[in-house]
Amino acid sequence: MSQSDCISSRGVGFLPDVPKFFDVLNDLWHPETNPEGIVNLGLAENLHVNPHALTYGDGFTGSKVLRKAFCQFLNRYFEPRIPVIPSHLTITPGVGNAIECCEWSLFNSQDQGLIGRPSWIAFNYIFGIRAGVQVREVSFKGLDPFCLEAVDEYEKEYIAAKKEGKCIQAILLCSPHNPLDSMNTAEADKRQGRYYSKQALMAYMRLCGKWDLHLLVDEIYALSVFENTEMEDAVPFTSVLSLSPEGLMDPRKIHAQWGFSRDIHVLTVRQDFGATGLRIGCLISQSNPVFLKSLESFSLFNFPSSLADNAAAALLMDEKFMDSYISLYHSRLEESYKYVTRFLKKHGIPYRKSNASLFLMVNLAAVAHVVSDDDILALLRKQKLYVTSASGYQSETSGWFRVVIAHPQHVLDEGLKRMQRALS
Ligand SMILES: Cc1ncc(COP(=O)(O)O)c(C=O)c1O
Known part of the structure; x- marks a missing residue:
């Protein structure tokens, strides 16, 4: 299969522009830990508060330590079907940016992505403002957006778009959704799920397979779950990473995002703050190395601060803290x-x-x-x-x-x- 089967022509066009010195950063010489590595006399950076932080570190897509920390974290809390390894992900300055990376490299300008209503309004900017991809909203006309039947509404919108000559490339789900649906129907009250169930996620995967679409799942609120005694059959969180795409869709087209802006709050005595200012997010695409490679070409514009990178790694690596947090x-x-x-x-x-x-x-x-x-x-x-x-x-x-x-x-x-x- 050719590269253009899984990323856009725009994304393929990015590939030759991956900075040449990334190979150097990936194999830096160290007298004890990597004596066979490359000695870097090529980059004009020498502020060594710590050998890595405050330099170009391991490249612009997250330090090796943070990538490892993300793997440890995702493997512990998201129950991925295939353990996440560093080459499955890229670090971005936030989840919004991780989604924009998908827009840049998987789609072309004027392509469209389906999102259920209501949805976080910033998706319009994330899709459109630079990458030129359009949000196409899906209405549910009284159906609970989390139920299985709602999947048909996405298909109807896909077909309508096709008739208009539009190119739908993806479905974006947010699990749990932001904002929650606001319908107050008996139907919605019966279902009460706020995460997409495993069955619903699989139905979306099947639909993506049928129409050859990408499935983007924004899991930024993955950990924001709580016991609610008002809800008897509350749906637990299922990560799209935990599901097998076999027989459902092309695994290269599944992309999940998570970051520090929502689930992780910096604790003070009785105050929680979503760590939005840390600007650390993560894009996980376990079967599409070409896509992740293409992102390196413009990663200079997405380079998270290495200080934030260090802080995030320290948090994620500390399993005892994370569990109690x-x-x-x-x-x-x-x-x-x-x-x-x-x-x-x-x-x-x-x-x-x-x-x-x-x-x-x-x-x-x-x-x-x-x-x-x-x-x-x-x-x-x-x-x-x-x-x-x-x-x-x-x-x-x-x-x-x-x-x-x-x-x-x-x-x-x-x-x-x-x-x-x-x-x-
Ligand atoms: C659903 C959703 N996705 C993404 C984001 C943006 O996250 P970040 O600050 O990591 O870019 C938000 C922030 O509110 C959000 O609600």
Whole structure:
């Protein structure tokens, strides 16, 4: 099979531009650990606070240590079918960037990718602003977006696009989704899953195989799960990496992303901060080395800071810390969910049950004395409270708002107090 079968012609065009000195960085001489390696007298860098940090390190796609640390982490928490090894991944400055790498190298300008509504609005920028790839939204018309039947809606959109002469190249799933669906139908209430089930993921893989599409799965909230006693059959997290593509789709077309911006929070006494500023993400593509190679050509523009690289590696390598951190994180999410939902119940504000991610979808229109989402946002803003409306995420229903619950209690208290003031 030729290279152009699995990456775009634009991606193939990038291949000759991979910096020549990457081979050097990959095999650097060291008198004890690599005496047969290449002595680097070619690069103008000599600030040796630590031999590696503050230089070009191991290249622009993540240090060897961080790649190894990511493998250790992914193999421990994502249960990949084939153990992830360093050559299966590239490090990027964030998950948004990891997805943009896919847009650059797998697709051509004007190609389209399918994303279910509502969706994180920044996907439009990530796809389009530089790589010129278009988001094509999939509507569910009352169906729960996580159910098996929803897969048919993607196929219908694919067929409609084809008729229009558009080139659909991919499906992007976000598991769990951001924002959650805002439908309040009995159907959705029955299902209640917020991660895609194993069966649903396999159905998407089958669909991708049928139409020869790439499957991008943004798993940035993989660890953001918590116990929810309101949900009897909550769907657990299944990584796309854990599923066999055999008989379903071309394994070269499966690409997962994870990063530090959401699941990993830097802990202080009672405060959690998503580590968005660390700018470390990871793109895992276990069967497509040509794709990952093509990314090296423009990795200079995606080069994560080696200080952030070092910090991320130290966190991921510390299994004891990660285990205790993750269990503390889960219990704090559960605590926050209970806290906020108690308030919502008390004030008769409907919400969508969830067992994953940092958000709650709440129906403020049900209790507000104004009708439009913009008017509700204005009321909240007057009380200096910022939340986002689901219509801003192209939701099919109005009246719903996304509230981030992953805050310490005093922040939640202040926010909920202002919400109550705005709506009363
Ligand atoms: C679904 C989803 N993907 C990607 C990102 C961006 O992550 P990063 O900050 O690592 O680029 C976010 C951030 O909110 C997100 O919600």
